[in-house]
Every structure is written in structure tokens, then in C-alpha cells.
Amino acid sequence: MKVTLLGLGLMGLPVAHRLIQRGHEVKAWNRSESRLQMAQSEGITVTGNLTDAVSDTEVILLTLSDAEAIGSVLFSDEVVSRLGGKTVLQMGTISPDQSRELADRVQQSGADYLEVPVLGSIPEAMSGELIVMAGGSEEVYHHCLLLLRGLGKEVDLVGGVGQAAAMKLAMNQLIAALTVGFAQSLGLIRAEGVEVEHFMKLLRESALYAPTFDKKLQKYLEHDYSKANFPLKHLIKDIGLFKQVAESSGMNGEVADATLSILNSGQQAGYGDEDYSALYEAINPGFDAETDIGC
Known part of the structure; x- marks a missing residue:
């Protein structure tokens, strides 16, 4: 799959490496230049331009810190008009209501949404041994299951949007x-x-x-x-x-x-x-x- 990863914090970088190891085509974006340079030095394709990041991709994977950061990036002018036909996977820890609100806005933009918070940290992300908790429709879950199995030793559909959160x-x-x-x-x-x-x-x-x-x-x-x-x-x-x-x-x-x-x-x-x-x-x-x- 073509995957755009937005956010190269503590979890973003090892997740990007793991997806590449599993054969996915990954492009990463981050707000700070230092993390982009670090990722690039480690062989990850990066861009500092949001439009470039999301234009030619199938999946947008969010590894951002909180709901405010997610909203400011995902619904920016550069991104929101290009969401149509894509799948948004939201990995951060946010509240159930915040996730449901995100899902509504994403779906109104013509994209699919699946919340996929994880249990585990950097070592588990690097080895693909995270516990992935998915919330959303079964159709979107199964569409992304192969990608998610590359990240987690356990990938579980908990229920609807908000329940995994x-x-x-x-x-x-x-x-x-x-x-x-x-x-x-x-x-x-x-x-x-x-x-x-x-x-x-x-x-x-x-x-x-x-x-x-x-x-x-x-x-x-x-x-x-x-x-x-x-x-x-x-x-x-x-x-x-x-x-x-x-x-x-x-x-x-x-x-x-x-x-x-x-x-x-x-x-x-x-x-x-x-x-x-x-x-x-x-x-x-x-x-x-x-x-x-x-x-």
C-alpha cells in the first residue's frame, strides 16, 4: 500500500520503519524540520509539504499527539480537499467523542476512517508486536487488516468508532x-x-x-x-x-x-x-x- 504517515514523534519513526520493512511505500511528514532530517537520514522518504504528502497515497496514518494537532493537520487547506477516496487511520490517544467527531468530518470529506490506537511503545513498534485496537466498520477494518498485522501481534476489532478509543x-x-x-x-x-x-x-x-x-x-x-x-x-x-x-x-x-x-x-x-x-x-x-x- 501507499502510506502517508503524518507525525514523526516517538512512535511515528519506528512505525514508518516497520511499514517499510513490510513492503509498503511510505512517505512521512512532520512539522519540525529536525525530525524530517532524522527520518531522511535513516532512509525514509520525507516531505515538508502537506499537499505533496497526501496527494498520491491510499492510506493516511496519523501518529500525532492529540486531537488538536490532528484537527489542525488533517483539516488544513492542504489536506482536507484531498481526502476523498482515501482511508484515514488514527493511531493517537484521544477521547471517544473526539474520535467520533473526527470520523464524521473525515467521512464528510469522502474518506474512510478507522481508529487504531495501540498498546506498546518503541520496541514493540519496531518488532511489529504492538497490540492494535481498531474501532470502525468491518469493511474498513478488513481493507486495512494486512497493513495493521504488520504492526501488531494482535489486531482486534473492538467495535464501532469510539470504542477502541x-x-x-x-x-x-x-x-x-x-x-x-x-x-x-x-x-x-x-x-x-x-x-x-x-x-x-x-x-x-x-x-x-x-x-x-x-x-x-x-x-x-x-x-x-x-x-x-x-x-x-x-x-x-x-x-x-x-x-x-x-x-x-x-x-x-x-x-x-x-x-x-x-x-x-x-x-x-x-x-x-x-x-x-x-x-x-x-x-x-x-x-x-x-x-x-x-x-
Whole structure:
């Protein structure tokens, strides 16, 4: 397929590489020149011109940060008049209502729309092991299935437009909840001088264990949150969306409020661009990597 990828952020670049590996003809666009130059140096065909990007393509794949960015690019004068007959795949994390609004506008422009948020990050994108959650019509889903299977080890049609977006927000809420819970428990273990490995051994043997605990453990022990595959600032955006959607559905938003407070404390402490596990520092302030007991 001829694919135009709009957005060369953390996920856009590895997704572009993966699609090329799978035999698709890819052209990428990005607002910032530096990311275009990086992609070009890695062998990806790029353009800084939106009209050129979308003119001769079958699929427009959006890997943009939020609904505002998506709207400003997709419905710009350069793009919107050229959507007819194309398929728009929307990969970003947005709310169900935002996705439904996008779908309506895309379809009014004569194009098909499928939301395809993913679970996983840069390593999974590079190896084609993302979990792809699709929302939209079965016809559009099956039309794009071969392309999506090149990106994901699991490609699941969740339901209509908005339902995959809801699934993605539910998953990201779990990312925050699990990370906050583990960071708090680990903080107590370290504060009391209990051996961390003793704690982990028992935890791994219990029904409470989640693999993400071991994936993030070394970051906590070393207080090193660099090389972020999913920055804290992005998780803040997603939990804010989850809170809005939950409250509009009549759910109690107090848990999301408390989580957001912790995440925002981490960002205020300078960890916004670091890995989201840096929320550990907001929960357990004052630990020093050299004097910390129980490691």
C-alpha cells in the first residue's frame, strides 16, 4: 500500500520503519524540520509539504499527539480537499467523542476512517508486536487488516468508532494505576530496609504481580528515567482524558484526580519529558541513589 504517515514523534519513526520493512511505500511528514532530517537520514522518504504528502497515497496514518494537532493537520487547506477516496487511520490517544467527531468530518470529506490506537511503545513498534485496537466498520477494518498485522501481534476489532478509543484510555489508566501502586509499595519496602529482591521474589509468586513491575524496577533503583518510550507528560494528557470521559459517564473521578495530582507533581519536579515511571520520585521524595537502604 501507499502510506502517508503524518507525525514523526516517538512512535511515528519506528512505525514508518516497520511499514517499510513490510513492503509498503511510505512517505512521512512532520512539522519540525529536525525530525524530517532524522527520518531522511535513516532512509525514509520525507516531505515538508502537506499537499505533496497526501496527494498520491491510499492510506493516511496519523501518529500525532492529540486531537488538536490532528484537527489542525488533517483539516488544513492542504489536506482536507484531498481526502476523498482515501482511508484515514488514527493511531493517537484521544477521547471517544473526539474520535467520533473526527470520523464524521473525515467521512464528510469522502474518506474512510478507522481508529487504531495501540498498546506498546518503541520496541514493540519496531518488532511489529504492538497490540492494535481498531474501532470502525468491518469493511474498513478488513481493507486495512494486512497493513495493521504488520504492526501488531494482535489486531482486534473492538467495535464501532469510539470504542477502541475507550479501550485505549482504559488500558492507559491501568498503566498509571499499576505504576503508582508499585512505586508506593516499593517506597515502603526501601524506607523500612527490607531487601528489594526478597520483596520481588514473593511478589512474583503472587497473583498481585504484573510484568511491568520488573520492567521499571531498575529505573527506580537507579533513579534514572531517561530514554523515555512513553514520557510522563503524555501519561498526564491521557489520564486527564480518562477523567473527563469517566466523569461524563457518571463515574467517580476521585481516583483519576488523585493520580493526576501525583503525575503533575512529577512534571513540576522536572520529569515531564522523562519516562512516566518518574512518578516514583513524586511519591517517594528524598531518596538518594547512593545512600538508599534495602537495595
